[in-house]
Amino acid sequence: EVQLVESGGGLVQPGGSLRLSCAASGFTFSSYSMNWVRQAPGKGLEWISYISSSSTNIYYADSVNGRFTISRDTAKNSLYLQMNSLRAEDTAVYYCARDDQYESVEVIDYWGQGTLVTVSS
Amino acid sequence: EIVLTQSPGTLSLSPGERATLSCRASQSVSASYLAWYQQKRGQAPRLLIYGASSRATGIPDRFSGSGSGTDFTLTISRLEPEDFAVYYCQQFGSSPLFTFGPGTKVDIK
Numbered sequence: 714e715v716q717l718v719e720s721g722g723g724l725v726q727p728g729g730s731l732r733l734s735c736a737a738s739g740f741t742f743s744s745y746s747m748n749w750v751r752q753a754p755g756k757g758l759e760w761i762s763y764i765s766s767s768s769t770n771i772y773y774a775d776s777v778n779g780r781f782t783i784s785r786d787t788a789k790n791s792l793y794l795q796m797n798s799l800r801a802e803d804t805a806v807y808y809c810a811r812d813d814q815y816e817s818v819e820v821i822d823y824w825g826q827g828t829l830v831t832v833s834s
Numbered sequence: 835e836i837v838l839t840q841s842p843g844t845l846s847l848s849p850g851e852r853a854t855l856s857c858r859a860s861q862s863v864s865a866s867y868l869a870w871y872q873q874k875r876g877q878a879p880r881l882l883i884y885g886a887s888s889r890a891t892g893i894p895d896r897f898s899g900s901g902s903g904t905d906f907t908l909t910i911s912r913l914e915p916e917d918f919a920v921y922y923c924q925q926f927g928s929s930p931l932f933t934f935g936p937g938t939k940v941d942i943k
Contacts, residue, residue: 748931750932757922757934757935757936757937758871758873758879758922758924758934758937759934760930760931760932760933760934763931763932772929772930772931774930775930808878808879815884815885815888816866816884816885816888817866818866818867818884818885818926819932820869820881820884820926821869821881821924821932822881822884822890823881824880826877826878
């Protein structure tokens with residue numbers, strides 16, 4: 714069974730930093746690309762970052778580019794999101810999500826339960 | 835950047851009724867790149883449909899997807915109590931890599 718468990722969320726002041734982690738199990742982590750997707754309270758879903766299986770390809774949404782850094786540790790079956798210069802508008806539940814190829818197209822197919830990040834003074 | 839619009843914003847129906855949800859793209863999207871997700875309150879999203887019309891593993895056949903170009907549809911043939919949720923369409927693109935629609939809430943009439 715695919716399991717993705719996020720951790721590291723919490724309350725942080727504007728301008729501060731936070732590092733999210735995602736522990737993966739139930740599949741061969743090193744073979745899959747991964748994503749972070751967030752959801753502001755009461756709002757829709759926003760994709761924010763992607764990392765390929767080998768970490769060769771990394772992409773960010775414009776809203777976080779230059780402030781957030783995605784990374785992965787295959788030995789620990791873990792995905793990370795380093796978030797710097799946090800703003801109030803970064804307040805959201807952050808989901809770790811697996812990416813697979815379905816008929817040669819990238820599809821986000823499994824999601825963790827999310828971790829809440831609140832940016833407030 | 836391709837923008838996805840979903841309608842209606844809210845759909846109020848009774849169990850057993852048919853639900854038809856629309857997703858419109860601001861420019862033509864390959865059907866291969868269109869997916870649908872279900873999100874229940876307090877839960878993570880779940881993949882329902884990929885490639886516009888292929889059901890994901892374990893998804894009941896009352897869920898079906900169709901469409902091409904700029905217009906896509908998710909149909910729930912007969913609503914079950916567990917189907918009342920928010921549904922998002924999503925497209926795989928270039929920049930940003932994934933784009934979601936604003937969602938359609940299906941609630942109990």
